[in-house]
Amino acid sequence: MQLYFSPLSCSASVRICLYEAGVPAVFTQVDPRTKRTLDGADYRQVHALGTVPALRTDDGEVLTENAAILQYVADTFPQAKLAPEGTRERVRLRQWLSFVGTELHKALFTPLLDKAAPEAAKAYVLEKGASRLAFLEAHLTGREFLLEHFSVADAYLATVLNWSAATPVKLDAYPAVHAYHARLLKRPSVAKALSEERRLYVAEQERYARGA
Ligand SMILES: N[C@@H](CCC(=O)N[C@@H](CS)C(=O)NCC(=O)O)C(=O)O
Secondary structure, X not given: OEEEEOOOOOOHHHHHHHHHHOOOOEEEEEEOOOOEEOOOOEHHHOOOOOOOOEEEOOOOOEEEOHHHHHHHHHHHOHHHOOOOOOHHHHHHHHHHHHHHHHHHHHHHHHHHHOOOOOHHHHHHHHHHHHHHHHHHHHHHOOOOOXXXXXXXXXXXXXXXXXXXXXXXXXXXXXXXXXXXXXXXXXXXXXXXXXXXXXXXXXHHHHHHHOOO
């Protein structure tokens, strides 16, 4: 299994889940600016959009879209219990994966993190995002995870909430979300994945600063 990733991006959630499952994988870093892997290969030959994550399965198929990849990992390694069983519970999992992917990742954090996004657009998504964070706050109040147990949706949410540090989103205005995030950051798979990716991110920024 080969994960194409960029440090601290949404692909970190797949790394977290691979660590949860304890399965070996090849991690291939993609430069988000050049769309090349660190050894110079054209990543668009893997995924035409150039976005991460992409996952090459052991039989050579390339999967894209984070929510789909996360569910593939959960289903391929059921012993890791990264997804609930049962139709209704699975719907709830998909509901949260969709919420994190659309309402938080793409609608809120992507524009806030985009240096090219106009300030008015950032102000707009920040205001709109407040209701999404309040909705999440209500759900997480009194709960440890999004569902009954840790799932791939928590790995995705922990990764996305991590970006708040680089944006004007103030997580401490949402005490249950803030506490949930702090708890998840201590989970071994999350701590390991994010500390490794933080090092790679710093190295990437240093490369950019050198113009390399
Ligand atoms: N719809 C895709 C979006 C993935 C995505 O936004 N990836 C970001 C990193 S978090 C990316 O590769 N951005 C680079 C770009 O947009 O060119 C998914 O859910 O997997």
